[in-house]
Amino acid sequence: MNLAYRDIRHNLGRFLLTCVGLGLLLGVVLAMIGIYRGLVVDALTIARAPAVDLWVVEANTRGPFAEASRIPGDIREAIARIAGVSAAGSITYQTVETEHMGDKLRLYVIGYEPTRPGGPPEIIAGRGIARSHYEMIADQSTGLTLGGRIHLGRNMFTVVGLTRYQTNSGGDPAIYITLPDAQKLQFDLAPPAARVQLARGSGSASRDTVNAVVARLHPNASSDAVAETVHRWKHLTAITQEAQELILTRSLVDRARRQIGLFTSLLLTVSAVIIALIIYTMTMEKLKQIATLKLIGAPDRTIIGMIVQQALALGFIGFAIGATLIVNIKDYFPRRVVLEPDNVLVLGLIVFAVCLVSSGLGVRAALRVEPATALGG
Amino acid sequence: MAAAATNHPLVQLHRISKHFGEGETRVDALRDVSLAVYPGQVVAFLGPSGSGKTTLLNIIGCILDPSSGSMELDGERVIEDGRWLRSDLKSLRLDKIGFIFQFHNLIPFLDATDNVALVLQLAGADATTARARAVELLDYLEVGHRRGAMPAKLSGGEAQRVAIARALANRPRIILADEPTAALDSKRAGIVMDLLRKVAVERQAAIIAVTHDEKIFDRFDRIFGLRDGRLETYIDQDQRIPVA
Ligand SMILES: Nc1ncnc2c1ncn2[C@@H]1O[C@H](COP(=O)(O)OP(=O)(O)OP(=O)(O)O)[C@@H](O)[C@H]1O
Ligand SMILES: [Mg+2]
Numbered sequence: 001m002n003l004a005y006r007d008i009r010h011n012l013g014r015f016l017l018t019c020v021g022l023g024l025l026l027g028v029v030l031a032m033i034g035i036y037r038g039l040v041v042d043a044l045t046i047a048r049a050p051a052v053d054l055w056v057v058e059a060n061t062r063g064p065f066a067e068a069s070r071i072p073g074d075i076r077e078a079i080a081r082i083a084g085v086s087a088a089g090s091i092t093y094q095t096v097e098t099e100h101m102g103d104k105l106r107l108y109v110i111g112y113e114p115t116r117p118g119g120p121p122e123i124i125a126g127r128g129i130a131r132s133h134y135e136m137i138a139d140q141s142t143g144l145t146l147g148g149r150i151h152l153g154r155n156m157f158t159v160v161g162l163t164r165y166q167t168n169s170g171g172d173p174a175i176y177i178t179l180p181d182a183q184k185l186q187f188d189l190a191p192p193a194a195r196v197q198l199a200r201g202s203g204s205a206s207r208d209t210v211n212a213v214v215a216r217l218h219p220n221a222s223s224d225a226v227a228e229t230v231h232r233w234k235h236l237t238a239i240t241q242e243a244q245e246l247i248l249t250r251s252l253v254d255r256a257r258r259q260i261g262l263f264t265s266l267l268l269t270v271s272a273v274i275i276a277l278i279i280y281t282m283t284m285e286k287l288k289q290i291a292t293l294k295l296i297g298a299p300d301r302t303i304i305g306m307i308v309q310q311a312l313a314l315g316f317i318g319f320a321i322g323a324t325l326i327v328n329i330k331d332y333f334p335r336r337v338v339l340e341p342d343n344v345l346v347l348g349l350i351v352f353a354v355c356l357v358s359s360g361l362g363v364r365a366a367l368r369v370e371p372a373t374a375l376g377g
Numbered sequence: 378m379a380a381a382a383t384n385h386p387l388v389q390l391h392r393i394s395k396h397f398g399e400g401e402t403r404v405d406a407l408r409d410v411s412l413a414v415y416p417g418q419v420v421a422f423l424g425p426s427g428s429g430k431t432t433l434l435n436i437i438g439c440i441l442d443p444s445s446g447s448m449e450l451d452g453e454r455v456i457e458d459g460r461w462l463r464s465d466l467k468s469l470r471l472d473k474i475g476f477i478f479q480f481h482n483l484i485p486f487l488d489a490t491d492n493v494a495l496v497l498q499l500a501g502a503d504a505t506t507a508r509a510r511a512v513e514l515l516d517y518l519e520v521g522h523r524r525g526a527m528p529a530k531l532s533g534g535e536a537q538r539v540a541i542a543r544a545l546a547n548r549p550r551i552i553l554a555d556e557p558t559a560a561l562d563s564k565r566a567g568i569v570m571d572l573l574r575k576v577a578v579e580r581q582a583a584i585i586a587v588t589h590d591e592k593i594f595d596r597f598d599r600i601f602g603l604r605d606g607r608l609e610t611y612i613d614q615d616q617r618i619p620v621a
Contacts (some may be wrong), residue, residue, distance in 0.1 A: 001491060001498065003484075010486030010527070140378030292482045295440065296496050296543070371440045374482055 003293075003302065004309035007286075018278060019314060023321025025271050030326040030347060032264040033339035039260060043169040043253040043308055046108070047244050050091070050118045052214040053223045055239040056230055062239070064093055064211040065169070066247050070308045071236065073179075073208035076116075082229050084221030089116030089212040092182045095172060100143065100150055107142065107175050108168040109152070111182020119213050120176050126161035132178055137161040139173040152177070153185045169253050171335040231241035250371045268350065274350070275318075276358035283362030290366045304363050311359035315351045323348075385452060386413035387550055388437055388584040393446035393456075395432055395606075396497045397516040407443070408606045416550065416581040419574055419596065421588050424603030430587040431555060433603070437585065438474055438553045439466045450474075451550055471500050475544030477586075480572035481536040483528035489515060489539045490524045514542040518572055527611035538572065545576060552576065554586040563592045570596040 008015045047065065055064070056071070056079055063069025073090050080088040082091045092111035097104060112118035120137050126146045129135045136157045138144040141164070148159040157177065166174040177185075187207045217223055227238035239247070249257070283290075290303055323344060330337040395407040406429045414420050420428040436439035436448070436456075445459040450473055455462055463469055466472065493511035515521045518538040520531075527534055534571045537557065544552055552573070558566035570593050575582045586597070594600065595614065602610035 001487075001495065001504065003486075006491070007486040048440045125380065288482070289484055292478075292484065294467070295438075295470070295476055296499070298495075298499050299467060302499070373434050374476075 002070050002262060002309075003306040004313065007306070008310060008313065015314070016317075018365050019317040020321060021327065022275065022278065022314065024352065025274060026319050026322030026347070027325040028205055028222075028322075029264065029267050029271055030322055030339065030344065031330070031333075031337060032260065032267055033343050033347065034326065034330055034339045035333070035335070036257065036260045036264055037338040037340065037343060038333075038336035039169075039253055040249055041254055042167050042336055043248045045166060046110070046174065046239070047248055049121045049166060049174075050089070050112075050214050050218070051121065052117050053217040053241050054085075054215040054226055054230075055241070055244050056088075056213040056215065057230060057237050057239060058210070059235045060238050062247050062251070064091070065244075066252050069211050070209050071211075071213065073183075073210045075233075075236065076210075076213045078233075079213050079215050079230070082215075082226055083216050084086040084226050085215045086221075087117050089113050089211055090179055091118045092179065092186055092211045093168075094182070094186050095168070095170075096152060096185070098151055100148075105142065105150075106172045107152075108170075108172045109182060109185065110174055110176050111179045111186075111210075112176060113179050117216050118168060120161075120163040120174075123143050123145030123161045124161055124164055126159070128161055129176070129178055130160070133181055134158060135160045135177070137163055137176040139166040139175065140164050141167065142173040142175065144175075152181075153188070155181070155184075158179075165336070167336065169248065179210070183209065238364040268347075272350075272354045275315065275354050276361065279307075279314065279355065279358040280361050280365070282310060282314075283307050283359075283366055287366065287369050288374060291369050291371050293369040294369070295374045300367060303366050307362045307366060308356070308359045311355045311362070314354070315355035319351050321349055378476060386415050386449070386450055388414040388585065389449040390437070391447045393433075393436060393443050393448060394459075395429075395436065395441070395444050407436075407604050409446070410603075410606075410608045412601060412608060414539075414583040414585060417577050418598045419570075419577050419584040419586070420599045420601065421586050421594075421597040422603055423588065423594075423600050428603040429606040430603055432606075434553050434555055434585065434587055435553070438476060439470055439577065471496070471547060473549050473551055475541055475547070475549040475552040477537070477544045477557045479556040479559050481528065481531075481533075481560075483531075483536060483540055483543070485528050488525050488527055489520065489531065492528070492539060493543045493546050496543055500547045511546065514546060515539065516542060516546075518542045531573070532562050534568065537561060537569055538566070541569065541576075544566040545580075548580065550580065550582045552582055552584045554584065556587055556589065558588065558590050558593055566590060566593055567596075 057063040057069035058071050061067040061069045076088050076090045079085060090113060094109050095106065096109050123137065129137060134155055134157050136159055138159050140162050144159050146159055148160060149156055162268035187209060196293050217226060223240045227240060230236050293303055330339060390410055390412050392409045392411055393407055394409055397404045397406060410433060422433060436443050443456060443459050450455040487495060490508055490511045493514055494507035497507035497510055512521065512524055515524050518541055520538045521537050523531060523535050533538060558569055561569060576582055577584045581608055598614050600612045601608055
């Protein structure tokens, strides 16, 4: 007969309660891991969205995400002509705050040229931008719906398409509008300021400024070689996609990443201690029964088996509860929670190892108990 | 009263001593105890608290090492000059010795039948045989009607009888009991003692109990009186039993 199973069945309510408690704790750990992964993924999303190989930005900056970068928009044509470049597009990025149905809404506005690289990676509803003004594609997490209208600057925009998972590293959902609309939004002065400028005689200078030009290369072109060519223009810097991603994870979200990482490892340690404590206590409560078992001649392996099986059952059920919980609620978090199977697997292995080690402590105590303690009162 | 005793003792101790600690803290729990218990005998250790009764029982039960002396169980020499001659004391216990406790010490998460079947399975019986034999034993001890009950649901007397069934399961010939009736009223104590007597007679077993319980003194064939670790007196109820 399986003693571990019998004991659990006898105290089923209590065992399940312990499992649920452990499950909630492991759920929190999983959520933290998911938030951590989500942060990194979010940081990379916008940089990956245009699916390009090269970022051309202002000289000596690490833009457009980590630092401000401004370059003339006509650079795009020059870039497109470099050998090895198959397509290039101008892009602007900015954060705006507006109102939607009475609520404040922070948006990450991306201006792009609809026929060139830089647009949303997918459209899940509606269509792409077809007119050159006042249309937009919104991330579904903005809460905007197809046909919805919203004020940006002094103009009213209409949502014509929806995309998903597009947020900046701060978690603000993205919207896409045409480059001219975005330039107007970003660089146009408010009417009173414009009048002052006009009076001073500086006029309205060319506002064809963009934050970056992105370039897609031919399959066999080397991005380093193209970057080299770009560097010859003294006012430009070229950053490969790989380097851009590194900038994003290493500098932009680095602090947040380390913060959450540290907190996650703290939580993991706390969980390990709690698991160890639960299993140890579970064994200590049974010491008298274990002494009795020894006295009536049960071999050590029977006793070890009982403790280890219970520890593993606890860890397994607790982990299953935690994982199920998080998988089911992760989409309700305000920011993205990304759980890759390998993260879950690694945590599962850690829980397994912790259970084994702590049942080792219990086993040690159990093997040390004298069978004589079962005798007498 | 007792069944005919043979000349081969089931338990024989020769100058067993046991001390705990050394120097200042040394306690001599047993000093040169020699005794013999024969098949069919029901005997008791009696003495004031701290006189060494439990210590003596534990050594006979192979769960405590003596400091010196020799011991034979069922004709086999197991201790020589204070050293065990066998390393597998667990299987020795499983084969030869049954334990009955003051508090029944049943495994709380197994029902009456499985508490008994467990020791049978530990000794190698398959599950079906073990359960069948367990039920037989429970019937023999007149608790068959409670076979499916969990220990917490058994009365003190019922639980003690299940515990005796467990002690008897592997047909040990030496049964050790530390205050087996202390938790029972005199009627149930009498029933338990009758059962132990029945086992001793029918199976030619030796029953060794520690007791303070005056109600049951007349149920023993012989009472060994201990004081300060020394075997001082013995009272025989039946003169036919040879003196060790
Ligand atoms: N593990 C131990 N370590 C040190 N001293 C011990 C140990 N076990 C018993 N003793 C001592 O040995 C002596 C005999 O103890 P034992 O338990 O055999 O007495 P007892 O006759 O069973 O007493 P009681 O009637 O109170 O159960 C006592 O003085 C006790 O303090
Ligand atoms: Mg005692």
